[in-house]
Amino acid sequence: METSIYSVIAFYCLAITILGNAALVVFARNIVHSVLFLAVTFIAMAGLFLLLDADFIAAIQVLVYAGAVCIMVVFGIMLIQRPDMKDTNLFNTQLIAGTGVVALVFAMCAILAGRTAWTDLVAMQAVPENTIQVIGALLMSKYVIPFEVVAVLLLVALIGAIVIARDESGAIAVDEGVKANAHD
Amino acid sequence: MPADMFALTLPFDPSALTLEMLMAGLAMLVLILGIIVPKGARHGLGWVSLLGILGIMAVAVSLWGEKRELLNGMYLLDNYALFWKITFMTAAALVILGCMRFVDNMGNQAEYYSLTLFATLGMMVMASAGDFITFYLGLELMTLSFVILVCFRKTDAKSVEAGIKYLLLAGMSSAVLLYGLTLIYGLTGSITILEIGRIIAMQPLSPALVLAVVLVIAGLGFKVSAVPFHMWSPDVYEGAPTPVTAYLAVGSKAASFAIILRLFVSGLPGIWENWAMVMAILAAVTIIVGNLVAIPQTNIKRMLAYSSIAQAGYILVGLVTATEAGIKGVMFYCFLYVFATMAAFVVATYYYNVSGSDELRDYAGLAQRSPLLAAVMLVALLSMAGIPPLAGFAGKFYLFSSIVGDFLWLVFVGLIMSMVSVYYYLRVALVMYRDDPVDATPISVSSPVAVTLVFATIATLVIGICPGPLSEVVNGAAHTFFLH
Numbered sequence: 001m002e003t004s005i006y007s008v009i010a011f012y013c014l015a016i017t018i019l020g021n022a023a024l025v026v027f028a029r030n031i032v033h034s035v036l037f038l039a040v041t042f043i044a045m046a047g048l049f050l051l052l053d054a055d056f057i058a059a060i061q062v063l064v065y066a067g068a069v070c071i072m073v074v075f076g077i078m079l080i081q082r083p084d085m086k087d088t089n090l091f092n093t094q095l096i097a098g099t100g101v102v103a104l105v106f107a108m109c110a111i112l113a114g115r116t117a118w119t120d121l122v123a124m125q126a127v128p129e130n131t132i133q134v135i136g137a138l139l140m141s142k143y144v145i146p147f148e149v150v151a152v153l154l155l156v157a158l159i160g161a162i163v164i165a166r167d168e169s170g171a172i173a174v175d176e177g178v179k180a181n182a183h184d
Numbered sequence: 185m186p187a188d189m190f191a192l193t194l195p196f197d198p199s200a201l202t203l204e205m206l207m208a209g210l211a212m213l214v215l216i217l218g219i220i221v222p223k224g225a226r227h228g229l230g231w232v233s234l235l236g237i238l239g240i241m242a243v244a245v246s247l248w249g250e251k252r253e254l255l256n257g258m259y260l261l262d263n264y265a266l267f268w269k270i271t272f273m274t275a276a277a278l279v280i281l282g283c284m285r286f287v288d289n290m291g292n293q294a295e296y297y298s299l300t301l302f303a304t305l306g307m308m309v310m311a312s313a314g315d316f317i318t319f320y321l322g323l324e325l326m327t328l329s330f331v332i333l334v335c336f337r338k339t340d341a342k343s344v345e346a347g348i349k350y351l352l353l354a355g356m357s358s359a360v361l362l363y364g365l366t367l368i369y370g371l372t373g374s375i376t377i378l379e380i381g382r383i384i385a386m387q388p389l390s391p392a393l394v395l396a397v398v399l400v401i402a403g404l405g406f407k408v409s410a411v412p413f414h415m416w417s418p419d420v421y422e423g424a425p426t427p428v429t430a431y432l433a434v435g436s437k438a439a440s441f442a443i444i445l446r447l448f449v450s451g452l453p454g455i456w457e458n459w460a461m462v463m464a465i466l467a468a469v470t471i472i473v474g475n476l477v478a479i480p481q482t483n484i485k486r487m488l489a490y491s492s493i494a495q496a497g498y499i500l501v502g503l504v505t506a507t508e509a510g511i512k513g514v515m516f517y518c519f520l521y522v523f524a525t526m527a528a529f530v531v532a533t534y535y536y537n538v539s540g541s542d543e544l545r546d547y548a549g550l551a552q553r554s555p556l557l558a559a560v561m562l563v564a565l566l567s568m569a570g571i572p573p574l575a576g577f578a579g580k581f582y583l584f585s586s587i588v589g590d591f592l593w594l595v596f597v598g599l600i601m602s603m604v605s606v607y608y609y610l611r612v613a614l615v616m617y618r619d620d621p622v623d624a625t626p627i628s629v630s631s632p633v634a635v636t637l638v639f640a641t642i643a644t645l646v647i648g649i650c651p652g653p654l655s656e657v658v659n660g661a662a663h664t665f666f667l668h
Contacts, residue, residue: 109395116392118370144196145259149309149321152208153328156302159215160332163295 007051014051017044031088035073042066053127056135200252200261203244203269204308210236211301218294226293230284233297237277237304244270251664253314257378260314260668267515267661268311268442275434275522276304282530282636283427285537290337290425300431303329307439316365316375319443320358323407326439327354330432334424346423353406353416361403367396368451377451378668385454397452397459401466404447407440408496410466411473421489426536429485430529433492438518441499445514449506450668456506464504464587468597470497475601479608484532485542487608488525491568494605495521501594502583509586512662516655517579520567520647524576527564527640531557534633544612549621556629558616560637565609567644570602575647582655 021044024037042065049058082088128134139147198205214233218226244266252261280300287296306326313319331354335347369375371393372383384393402413409417421429452459474494481487499521502513532542535557539546551558567576580602584595629637647654 112391112395116371116390118392141196142255142258143317145201145254145309146317146321149306149318149325152302152305153321153325155212156299156325156329156332159295159299160328163292163299163332164335164338 010047011051014044014047017041018048029087030085031077032074032085035070035077038073039066039070042070054131056131196254197252200250200254200259202247203240204305204312206236206240206243207301207305207308210240211298211305214301215294215298218298227284227288229293229297230280230287233301234277234280237273237280237301241270241273241277244273251667253668257376257668258315258318259312261312262664262667263661264511264515264665265312265442267519267658268438269308271438271515271519271522272304272307272311272435274519275431275438275526276300278522278526278530278636278640279427279431279434281632282526283430283533284632285630286425286427286533289537292336296333296336299329299333303333303431303435307435307442310439311442313443313446314377316369316377319377319447320362320365323440323443324358326436327358327407330428330436333428334420334432336428337425340423342423343425344423346420349416349423350420357403357406357413360399360406364396364399364403367392367399371396377446380451381453384452387454389455389458393455394458397455398462400447401459401462404440404444405466408437408444408500409493410496410500411470411493414470414474414493417493418486418489421492422483422485422542426485426529426533426542429489430526430533433488433529434522434525437492437496437499438522441503441514441518444503445511445665448503449511449665453506460504460506463500464591464594467497467500467504468594470494470500471598471601472497475605475608478605481608482544483542484544484547484612487544487612488528488532491605491609492525494601495525495568498580498583498598501598502586504591504594505586507586508659508662508666509582511665512655512658513579513583513586515662516582516651516658519654519658520575520579520644523640523643523647524564524567527560527637527644528568530633530636530640531561531564534629535627538627544615546622547612547615548619549624550616552624553621554627554629556634556637557627560641561616562613563641563644565612567648569606569609571606573645573648575644575651578648578651578655 018041021037021041025034025041028034028037043062046058046061046066049055049061077085077088210233213236214229217232218229221228247261248263248266250261250266251263253259254261280297287293290296303326306322306324306329309322309325310319313322331347331351334350335344337343365375368380371387371390372380374380374383405413406416421433424432448459448463471494474490474492474497478487478490478494481490499514499517502510502517504510535547535550536542550561563574567574570576570580580598584598587594
C-alpha cells in the first residue's frame with residue numbers, strides 16, 4: 001500500500017486536531033464547552049477512519065459519537081439544573097501529578113513502539129468498492145457470535161437504565177424542576 | 185457485488201452454543217415473567233431462575249467430553265470451558281438460593297435475577313471465547329450487568345457510590361486492556377488467540393509486544409483485583425448489596441482467570457520467560473498486601489474483600505509456570521473458592537437481614553444465637569486460610585506444588601502470609617464464639633438458606649478430605665486445554 005504525501009499531511013493535521021481538542025476537553029472550565037471540543041475530537045477521528053478507506057465506520061463515527069453521544073451528554077448536563085455553567089468542570093487539582101503520569105506513559109509507549117520493527121500485516125489487498133455489504137456479510141457469518149452478544153449487551157444496558165431511573169412506586173422518576181417547567 | 189462474498193461463510197454448528205442460548209433464554213423468560221405475574225408472586229422468580237440454572241448445568245454435564253472449534257477457533261467448546269461454566273453456574277445457583285429474602289426486601293426481583301443470569305451468560309462467553317472480540321464482549325456483558333447490580337439499592341448512597349466507582353474504573357481498565365489487545369493485533373494481524381500463539385512463537389520478541397502484555401496484565405489485573413489494581417474492590421464490595429458482592433467476588437474473578445489462562449497460556453507461551461516473573465511478582469505483592477491490609481478491618485465485608493484480594497494472589501501463582509499442573513491448580517482452587525466464599529457471604533447476608541449491620545463487633549455471640557451460622561462461617565474462613573483437612577488446603581497444595589521447582593521464594597511468601605491470614609480469620613471466630621451477644625434471641629435460619637449453607641460446608645469438607653475425584657476431573661479438563 002503506497003502512502004501519498006497528502007495522506008501523511010492529512011494524518012498529522014488530524015492527529016494534532018484530535019490531541020489538541022482532547023486536551024481542551026479536560027482543561028475547559030465550562031463543561032458545555034468540553035462537550036463541544038469532544039464533538040470536534042470525534043469528527044476528527046472520523047477523518048482518520050476515512051484515511052484508512054473505512055468509509056462506513058467514518059459515517060457511523062459521526063452519526064453515533066459526534067451526534068448521539070454528545071447530545072446525550074448535553075442532555076445529562078442540562079438535566080442537572082444549575083443557574084449558570086461557569087466553573088462546572090473543576091477536576092484539575094492534580095495538574096502536576098497528572099502531567100507526570102501522562103508524560104511517563106506517553107514516553108514509555110513512544111520508546112517501545114519506536115523500537116519495534118513494524119511490518120505490513122494487514123490491508124495488503126484492495127479495499128472493496130462497497131464496504132457495507134461486506135461488513136454485513138461478515139457480521140452474520142464470521143462474527144455472528146460477537147454480534148449476538150452485543151445484542152444481549154444492549155438489552156442489559158436498557159434494563160439497567162430502566163431499573164436505575166424508575167422510582168419505588170414504579171413510575172419513571174421525574175426531577176422536580178422538570179415537573180415545574182412542564183406545568184408552566 | 186463480488187460473487188465470492190458469501191464464501192466467507194464458515195462451517196457453523198449452532199449446537200455448540202446450546203448452553204449460552206439456554207442461559208439467554210432463561211434470563212429473558214425471568215424478565216418477561218416478572219412483567220406478567222402479580223407483585224406478590226415475584227418471590228417465585230428466584231425458584232424459576234434456580235431450577236433453570238440447575239437444568240442448564242445438567243445439559244453442561246451431558247456435554248462433557250465434547251471438543252469443538254467454531255469459526256476457525258473463535259469459539260471453543262472443550263472440557264476446560266465446560267468446567268468453568270459449571271463453576272459459574274454453581275456460584276449463581278448458590279447465590280440465588282441463599283439470598284432470596286434479601287432480594288425480596290430489595291424489590292425488582294425480575295430485573296435482579298435476569299441481570300444475575302445475564303452476568304453468568306457473559307462469564308460463559310468468556311470461558312469459551314477464542315478471539316479478542318468475543319472475549320471482550322463477554323467481559324463487558326458481565327461487567328455491565330454487575331455495574332447495575334452493584335447500584336441496585338439505589339436509595340442507599342453507599343450502593344450508588346460503589347456503582348459509579350465500579351463503572352468509571354471498569355471503563356478505564358477496559359480502555360487499557362483494549363489498547364493492549366489492539367497492539368497485539370497490530371503485531372500479529374490476527375485476533376484469534378490460538379493463531380496469535382502460533383505467530384508469536386515464530387517471531388522474535390518485539391518491544392511493542394512487551395508494552396501490549398503489560399497493558400493486558402493491567403487491564404485484567406483490575407478484574408481479578410490484583411494489587412496494585414485492587415483499589416476499587418473494598419469500596420465496591422462494601423457498598424454493593426451483599427449477594428452481589430458474593431457473586432462479584434466469585435464469578436467475576438473466576439471468569440477473568442478463565443480468560444487470563446486462555447490468553448497467556450495459549451496465546452503468549454512464546455514469550456513465557458518475559459511475563460512469568462511479572463506474574464510471580466504480581467502474585468507475591470497481591471498475597472502480601474491483601475493479607476496485611478485485611479488485619480485492621482472492622483467491617484466483615486471489607487475484611488472479606490481484602491481476603492479475596494489475597495485469594496486472587498494465591499490463584500495467580502498457578503499461572504506463573506504456564507503448565508498443565510498450574511492450570512489444574514487454578515481451576516481446582518476457583519471451584520472450591522466458590523463454596524467457601526458463598527458460605528461466608530450468605531452468612532453475612534442473612535445476618536444483615538436480622539441485625540442490619542455488617543460490623544464485625546455486631547457478630548459477638550453469634551454462636552449462641554445461631555450455632556449453624558457461626559459454624560458455617562468458621563468452616564468457610566478456615567478453608568480460605570488453608571487449614572487441613574478443609575478444601576482450601578488441598579487447593580493451595582496443588583497451586584504451590586506447581587511452582588516449587590523454579591519459584592521457591594514465592595512458595596515461602598504464600599506459606600508465611602497464609603499463617604498471617606489465620607490471625608484475622610480466627611479473630612472473627614473469637615468474636616462469634618467467645619463474646620456474649622447483646623441481644624440473645626435465637627436466629628431461626630430459613631430452609632433455603634440452611635440448605636445452601638449445609639451444602640457449601642459439606643462440599644468444602646468433602647473436597648478437603650478426599651480431593652481425588654475432583655482432582656481427576658480437573659486434570660481431564662486442564663488436559664483438553666492444550667489439545668487445540
